[in-house]
Amino acid sequence: MTEIYTAPSGDGADAWKKLPESLIDSIENGSLHPSSLAFARMGEAYRGGDTSAFNSAINDYRGWLLENRPGHLKKSSSESLFNAIAPFYLCMVLYVVAFLCAVISWLGQGSALRQAAFRVLLIGLVLHTLGLATRMLLEGRPPVTNLYSSAIFIGWGAIILSCVLEIFHRNAIGTVVASVIGFATLLIAHHLSLSGDTLEMMRAVLDTNFWLATHVVVITLGYSATFLAGTIATVYLLLRAFVSLPKFITTALRGMVYGVICFATLASFVGTVLGGIWADQSWGRFWGWDPKENGALLIVIWNAIILHARWGGMIRERGLMVMAVFGNIVTSWSWFGTNMLGIGLHSYGFTDAAFLWLSAFMISQVLVMALGLIRERGAQSRSDAADLPG
Secondary structure, X not given: OOOOEEEEXXXXXXXXXXXXXXXXXXXXXXXXXXXXXXXXXXXXXXXXXXXXXXXXXXXXXXXXXXXXXXXXXXXXXXXXXXXXXXXXXXXXXXXXXXXXXXXXXXXXXXXXXXXXXXXXXXXXXXXXXXXXXXXXXXXXXXXXXXXXXHHHHHHHHHHHHHHHHHHHHOOOHHHHHHHHHHHHHHHHHHHHHOOOOOOOOOOHHHOOHHHHHHHHHHHXXXXXXXXXXXXXXXXXXXXXXXXXXXXXXXXXXXXXXXXXXXXXXXXXXXXXXXXXXXXXXXXXXXXXXXXXXXXXHHHHHHHHHHHHHHHOOOOOHHHHHHHHXXXXXXHHHHHOHHHHOOOOOOOOOOOHHHHHHHHHHHHHHHHHHHHHHOXXXXXXXXXXXXXXXO
C-alpha cells in the first residue's frame, strides 16, 4: 500500500502522493484527504468481508476522481481498454498467418497468396502502429523509453523497412523476414512485460523528450535495420544450403542486404553522434566508454567494415551474407548484453534467463554462419568458392 499513489495533491495536476504522505499532511492540515477516507473504508470493508461496502467505497472514490481529476480517470480507463484489447498479441497472430501464407506461396501457389500474405502483414503493421501510438499518448513520451518499448519499436521499424523491400521486389521475402522479426521482437517484449509495469516511471537519465525522440529513436532504427539485414542474410544462407536458387533471387537478396546495411550504417552513426551530444549536455563529456556507448560504436564499425570489404572486393555475395549475420550478434549484444553487465549508465541488471536466451541466439547465428561457409554442392559451390578471402 505504501507504494500506491492515491492522493492528488494541490501542487499540480500531475502531482500525486502516497497514502502515508497524505496521512501526514492531514495531521498538519487538520483534515483527511477524501482519497484517504475512501481507502480507509475499502480496507475496513475488505477486513470485514463486506463486498457491498467495498464496492460502495470504490464507487465513491471513482466519483471523487471523476469530479476532481477527470483527465487522469479517462487516461486510466484508456490504459485499461488498451490492456484488454492486447494489440501486440493480435499482431503476433497476424504475423504468423502472414509468414505461413508467404512461405506457401513459394511452393507454387502463385502471386495471389503472396499478395494476401502482404495484406495480412499490413494489417498487423497498422495494429502495431496503433499500439505504439497509444503507448505514446498514455506516457506522453516518444516511442522508446525502456527495454520493453525498444523491442516493440525495433520490430516495428524492421517491418516498415521490409514492406518497402516487398513493394519493390514482390517476391514474398520482405513479408517473410518482416513476419519473423515482428513475431520475435513482440515475443521478447511479452517476456520483458512479465517483470513488471511496461509504462514505468521514466529513469532520470532519460527524462528528456527531445533526446528520446532523436538519439534513442534513430539509434533504435539502426538496430532494426541491422537485424533486418542479418535476417535476410540468414534466409539466403539457409535456402542456398539446401536448394538451388535462381540467379534473379540471389541478386535480389544481395541487393536487399546491401541497401539495408547502408541505411543501418547511416542510422547507427547519426544515432551514436546524437547520443554523444546528449551525453555532453548531461554530463559534460561527449564520450565516456560506457558499455552502451561502446555497443553502439561496435554496430557502426561492423557495418562500415562490411561496406568497405564489399567495396574493396574482399568479399562477394556469400561473404556479404555471412558478415551480415554476424551483425545480428553485434546488435543483440549492444541491445541486451551491455544492459546485463551490471555497470554503466544503461545497466538494468543481470538475469540468468536473459543471458541464456541471448547466448542461445548468438550460438544459432554462429551455426548459420558456419553453414554459409561450407562449400556448396554443384555449380553454386564452384561459383561461390571465391566469395571469401583465403
